[in-house]
Structure formats: C-alpha cells, structure tokens
Amino acid sequence: MAIVAAAERPAVASRLAAALRDAAGTALLALGLAVPILALRIDVNINNQPILRPRWDYVAIAVGLAFAARLAHLLVRPTLTARTARPQPAAPTAVRARLGQALSLVGIALLILYPLIVLELVGQAGAVKWIDNFGVQILIYVMLGWGLNIVVGLAGLLDLGYAAFYAVGAYSTALLSENLGFGFWLCLPLAGIFAALWGIMLGFPVLRLRGDYLAIVTLAFGEIIRLVLINWVPVTNGYAGISGIPRPSFFGLPFNASDEGFAAFFGFEFSPLHRTIFLFYVILALALLTNWVTLRLRRLPIGRAWEALREDEVACRSLGINTTSTKLTAFAIGAGFGGFAGSFFAARQGFISPESFTFMESAVVVAIVVLGGMGSQLGVAVAAVAMIGGTELLRELDWLKDVFGPDFDPTQYRMLLFGLAMVLVMLWKPRGLIGTRSPSIHLRERRAVKAGLVKEGHG
C-alpha cells in the first residue's frame, strides 16, 4: 500500500507540473489576446476630446480566468472521462422503452397543461411573458430545429441557409393574405408547399456539391433570399416589411372584444391572453406534427435511405438507391417544415421584415441541431430550450445590475455564452447532448449505436 502511494506521488506531481506549464501557456496566449482588445479604451471627456484609459485590471482578470479555467480543465477532465468510461449497468431494454414512452407522454401532457400552470402560478399579468417569450418562442425554434434535423441530422447535408425557407414561409403568408385576402389556415399549408418547392429549387443545383461547398452555397442561398426581400420593394416593401398580417382565428372566431369574438361566443371576459394561449397550442401542435412525421419517416424506406446516405453515398448507389431524389426529398421536407414555422411566425408577429431572417437565424438553428446531437429529436428539443430559453432568461437577470452597475445589460453577453456553451459541449459531448443513435428497427432488442460509429455525412 505504502509502495503504491509512494509510486503515485511523483506521477501526481509530474501531472500537476505539466498542467501548470500548459495553463501558463494558455495564460500567455490570453495575455496576447487581451492586451490589444482590453488593455486600452478610448473614451471621450467632457470637452469631447478622446482620452486613452488604461484597463490593466481587466487584462489581469482575463489572464487569471484563462489560467484557472485551463488548469481546472486539465486536472478535472481525466477524472471525468474515467468516470464516464466505466460501463453503466443498462436497464432491460423493454423496461427502458416503456419508461421512455411514459416519459414522453408525461412531457406532452405537461406541455399541454403549461399555459394553465403558468396562469395558476403567476396570474394573468405575468403569464404573457412566460407563455409567449418562453413557450411560443422556444417551440418555434424546436420546430425549426426538428425541420433542419431532417436535412442535417438524418441526411447529413449541411444547410446553412435554413432561414431562407423560414422567410419563404413567412412572406408567403404575408403576401397571400395581403394581396388575396387568404386567412391564416389557408396560408399555412400553402406556405409549407412554397417553401418545399424552394427547397427543391435549391436542391437541384447544389446536389453535386458536398461538404464545405454545399454549406457555402446554401449560406449564399439564404443571403440571396434575404437580399431579394430587401430590394424587391414593390412586392415586399423592402426594409419596412409587411404589417397587418391577419392573426389566426379559432375556427372562424377572431380573438377580439367584438360580439362575434372568441370570448363573447364562449361567454368569457375578453382578454388578450386568449390569443397567446391559442398561439401556444397552434405551435405546439405544429411542432408535435413535425416530430411525429420525422419519427414516422425514420422507420420508412425514405428515412433509412437518408441515414444510409449520411453513412455512405457510394454504397447507397450500389444498392439501387436514387441519391438525387433522396436528397431532394430531404431538402423539400425539411424546407416545408421551415415554411410552416415561418407562416406561424408571420401570423404571430403580425409584422415581418427581412431583419428577422438573417444568417444569425440560420446559425442559431444549426447550432441547436449540432448541440442537441445530430439526428436526435429529444436532443434538439433540449438544445432549443437551453439556447432560446437561456437567451430569454438573460433578460430576467436584472439583479446583475446591482452587481455590475446600472449600465450592465446581460443580454449583450448572449453570444459569449453561446460560444462558451459550444466549447463546453465540444469538450465533454463532442457528438451533441444525445450522441447515440437509436436504430429504426430491431430483431430482438433495441440497442443504441455508439456515437463514434455514426457518421456526420459529407454533404
């Protein structure tokens, strides 16, 4: 025992020394970065003259943080990996499957009851924020994530222009209602169909491209759509956008205070909250539809062909799978769900402009899919809650103003935190929150496929 301890001590010491050296290197790197970025700040004094204000304390904090974080990472990681490497006792498959089923039922029930729970907890005044900002907003991104998951996660085609289809859906709804007077429920399917057609139109020219080239062309496509929306002023009204998009009605009953309104018909007292709650249920239904269709497609030949395409395109062709039409269906169906989400977005906001469909939007949706674990429905939903809910939560952190002063705006640090979350996920879960793949069919028992074996696809 004593011998072992004696032998371990030098090992620990050398590991510590190596970690310290590494951390010192990181600190040096941080210093190099922090000096030009943080050290000097140009302010304007009372006489409107620029003055140089040194901020060496900021540099010291940044370097110290980098040193501490790197050291902690180096010392903690081996223990963490050792713990995760230990085989975990797997529950019997049948039990686990039934447990998963029960959990998803409970989850859906909770989602359906969510507005009522919120109303009960915070009352009418505070409920709008929780149902709209947290509920509806997150569900839109869950739906976008699930739609893009078909293209990126299942078929392995990296699409960086997904916001384009979101925009096509939104503008279809806006233009159809403005020019032809169509209601939301007629616009919704049409928007999905138009977006799917645009998906095919994008798909045709880019089918020859793979990997990075595909990603760049889809990115460019997203920008083209946005620039057309900005510059085609006679139709889209340019930057000013389109307003007055009709709100969804409840089977023909509008949500207003009139005698024909929803509230009057059911004998409720009118409240704007009714519409918010109704919108919540609409997007919940749309998101669940997306999920249902995706899960169903995965068990159909087309879904299996998508995943096979992600694994090995040449092998697919040798088995008689028409990869062209397979890729096109992935693009079209993914884009179609993006169009549904866009249509809903337009109807919920009542106003849209090209500002809502920037590259940032595409990037956030791709980030949700990657963070969640490509191909995993649950992972994508969790990632959407974390990313979008996290952003909304930052708005709630007013108490930070007491700490950092009244000028401090936590939402400004949104991207910084996204970046940090990405780095952490890369370190500990390189394949996303749920990296394992659940097989679409099984003979005896369903066993998850390890993350390392599943390919990401090459476009």
Next chain:
Amino acid sequence: MSAADPLLAVEHLTMRFGGLIAIDDLSFTAARGEITALIGPNGAGKTTVFNCATGFYKPSSGRLVLSHGGRPATDEIDVLTESGRRWGITPAGPVFLLERMPDHEVAARAKVARTFQNIRLFSGMTVLENLIVAQHNPLMLASGWTVLGLIGARRYATAERAAVERARYWLDQIGLGDRADDAAGELPYGAQRRLEIARAMCTEPQLLCLDEPAAGLNPRETARLTELLLSIRRAHSLSILLIEHDMSVVMEISDHVVVLDYGQKIADGSPDAVRNDPRVVAAYLGVEDREVDKVEAEIAE
C-alpha cells in the same frame, strides 16, 4: 470462349482517364450461373472494369450487354443499341446496355450488385438496418413512395415483415444471426466482409460483382468465404464476377478466369489453362525474358 449462355458480354470496352488508357479494347463474357474471376497485377484495370459494369464510370467506348432471360439474338441487341434506349425486352428476356445506365439504375433494374475493395457498410446503422436499406426499392414501392407508409397502411407493414424475414435468412447464411442489432461498424473485419456480401444479395441480384472479397481475411475466414460463395451460387442460381488476388480462392471456386495486364486481356480460359499460361506467369513475375537478357548485359558492362 466456353460461355454458351452469356449473362454479361463485355465488348470492346475502353476507358481513358485523360491520356491514360486504363482499359484497352477489352472483350470477355461472364456465363450465366458461373463464377468468372478477373485477375491481374496491381493497376491492371480490374476495378475500372467493375466500375464500368456497375455504372460508376461511363466507359469511353464499348458495349456491356446484360441479358436476364436467355441468350438474345445478336441483331436484337444491335437494334436496341441503335434505338438509343438503355434497355429493352427481347423474346429471350430483358436486355440491358449497362454502359448507358447510371449506377443506381444498374443495381435497381439490371440487378447487378457489387461490393467494394475497401468495405463500405453503413457503419452507424445496425446489421439488420444495413440489410433493410438494401431492399429500398421494393419497400419504397410498398410504402407508396412514403405516402401509404406515413398513414400506416397494412401493405407496407407486410412488406417490411417480408424484408426482415429476408434479412434474417441472409444473416443465418453468413452466421451473424445473433448480431442483428449490433452496429455494423462494431463487427470484426471478416464479418463485415460477409455482411457486405449479404447486403448485396438482399437486392436480389442476377450478377454479383465482388471486389477482392478475401482481402485481409485469415485462412479460416477465407475458407468460410469460399464456402459461402459456392453455397450462394448453388442455392440462388447466381452468376458471380470476382476480382481476387488470393490465387487459392480463384483457382478453387472460379469456372472461368480472365487475366488483365495494363488494361489488356492477356489470357482467358479455365483456371488450369490460365495457371500454365506463360504470359500470365510473366505478368505476375513482372519480368520478361527479353528484359532479363538486357539486365544481364548491363551488369556485364
């Protein structure tokens, strides 16, 4: 040529990559129900022939005729070639001009399946899924191009059960029945080779093209492979086109051997005839008598 009933007739096949002539006016036939081996030194153009026959390459010139039924009359094939169509029905049965067909059509319509020199399994999918994906086209039809499957039609459920049954049959054939739910990438190398063959067989091919199926296998696995190939041929009246470097495999199972060197056919006949052909021996040893004299002369100087 011995072939009385050719399944695949390769006629004057030439493949150029820029200035390089990979295959130069190659003609041979693969007879129905036989195992035809394609051998030759590295770089002789064997895999290029495979890629031309399976639609992955478009040949520079030449014709590849695959006939499903019996032997079609020569003039019928010529009429089909003139018509510009990719396939046609002759009194003897359907005839396919493989050089005109894209890769997936060769597999789906002409029923030519292939394996690859470096294994190409869907490693992140289970063994069973690999075999189900191979049955994509009939399942796609049964699912009404996804529409019927989406609404849960019984027709698709029945078709999927049949597909699973076929997969189970092939798993038993290759001895992987108990590993159906494991990821294909987790299997040992030899099992992956066999699985690739089973996956190709799930497309119900008329012609199976195997690109070095014994590469990297140990003697026991090789013996198991030859046994598998022979039993498949017996039970499924299948024709096999085989590229192989392991001469013991070639000599043991092939009915007919075609030898390539620098893109040209240097021998064509029964395994025994080819083994004793001096040109084949020279190609494999890489030295010709003439050159030996030259080298000796150089040493003497």
